[in-house]
Amino acid sequence: MDNDDKKKNRKKNIKRFFRIAGIIIVAMLAVDICLTLLFTQKIPHRYASAKEGKELMLSNTEYYSGFTQNDIEFRMKKSGATMDELLDASAGEVRDYSFFEKHFIDHEIAKMAIKTAWNGYDIPEIDEIIFIKTDMSVEMGNSGYTHGTQIYLNSGFVTINSILSIFPGFSEFFDELLWHEYFHCLSRYNPEFREKMYSLIHFTVADSDFELPPSVLERYLSNPDVEHHDAYATFIIDGQEIDCFAAWITKMDYAQIQSDEDSDKMVALVPTDGSDTYYTRECASNFDEVFGTNTRNVIDPEECMADNFAYAMFYGIKGKDAKGYPNPEIIQGVIDVVSH
Ligand SMILES: [Zn+2]
Numbered sequence: 001m002d003n004d005d006k007k008k009n010r011k012k013n014i015k016r017f018f019r020i021a022g023i024i025i026v027a028m029l030a031v032d033i034c035l036t037l038l039f040t041q042k043i044p045h046r047y048a049s050a051k052e053g054k055e056l057m058l059s060n061t062e063y064y065s066g067f068t069q070n071d072i073e074f075r076m077k078k079s080g081a082t083m084d085e086l087l088d089a090s091a092g093e094v095r096d097y098s099f100f101e102k103h104f105i106d107h108e109i110a111k112m113a114i115k116t117a118w119n120g121y122d123i124p125e126i127d128e129i130i131f132i133k134t135d136m137s138v139e140m141g142n143s144g145y146t147h148g149t150q151i152y153l154n155s156g157f158v159t160i161n162s163i164l165s166i167f168p169g170f171s172e173f174f175d176e177l178l179w180h181e182y183f184h185c186l187s188r189y190n191p192e193f194r195e196k197m198y199s200l201i202h203f204t205v206a207d208s209d210f211e212l213p214p215s216v217l218e219r220y221l222s223n224p225d226v227e228h229h230d231a232y233a234t235f236i237i238d239g240q241e242i243d244c245f246a247a248w249i250t251k252m253d254y255a256q257i258q259s260d261e262d263s264d265k266m267v268a269l270v271p272t273d274g275s276d277t278y279y280t281r282e283c284a285s286n287f288d289e290v291f292g293t294n295t296r297n298v299i300d301p302e303e304c305m306a307d308n309f310a311y312a313m314f315y316g317i318k319g320k321d322a323k324g325y326p327n328p329e330i331i332q333g334v335i336d337v338v339s340h
Helices: 003-042 050-058 061-065 069-076 083-092 099-119 155-164 172-189 191-199 287-291 301-314 328-337
Strands: 045-047 129-134 144-147 150-154 231-237 240-250 265-271
Touching: 003 099, 045 099, 050 083, 050 129, 050 150, 061 083, 069 083, 099 155, 099 172, 099 301, 129 155, 144 172, 150 155, 150 172, 155 172, 172 191, 172 301, 191 301, 191 328, 231 287, 231 301, 301 328
Parallel strands: 045 129, 129 150
Antiparallel strands: 144 150, 231 240, 240 265
């Protein structure tokens, strides 16, 4: 074989390699698109336009009516801010989803449905989840939050993930977030599921909401993911067992600190007996035993269990990178609830 033949052969082989690689990639994409189409609506959902998203957001009047002046100032990062300013700013940051973003979220939801089916989990059904995209500055730059069965996602976070999800593992936090927000929808939609989940961290759901006493109310921060203050656990405070519910508060008034750092917020343990006081987590010697330490998101049983649910569903009992959990019994409890 002369040099020309060798060159021709090499060219042929390279061409063949690219043709086969191309066919494999197209086939994989076709399978991926088919799986997305087949599974994504197993968790029924749709996407609101910016116009509908604004209307839906502003229709959550009960949420907005619970705001205190301190709360408004913290969110608007401005002393003397008004509710009208907050509503305008909130509605003004709702956006449309692009075609690619919708496809990306469909794809990630299909992965959730496939995982659920593969593990044989029986997760309560929801009629419909509505996704709304917002810039999220009024909600303190969060990646996501919920109202009812509406899931609000951070616009920048969605865009970056939809583009960079081609890199394996990039969308891991996004997937975890979807499971977390999904939990909030499930927990509202199915009280029995909520009760079972809260009991895994020693919280009991009462018949009605506890009232926030004045000392808590003046520092109270509303959290759209937490619709009720009706769950309590027994905390050991100064050697005494005291039933408390959790509330998210600022350490000082906005006027005093003029900033919006995470370190300025904390969980308050509020006695259920109506006394006008609250305890910090450091006051409760069994705080970590109650909430467990799988997550640092322990501002409310709703948030704590949303994280534990996300870990259980997304990483399973072995945990992220098979590193396990400080409290595997909570994760196993979640798996048991959806495995019946
Ligand atoms: Zn949450």
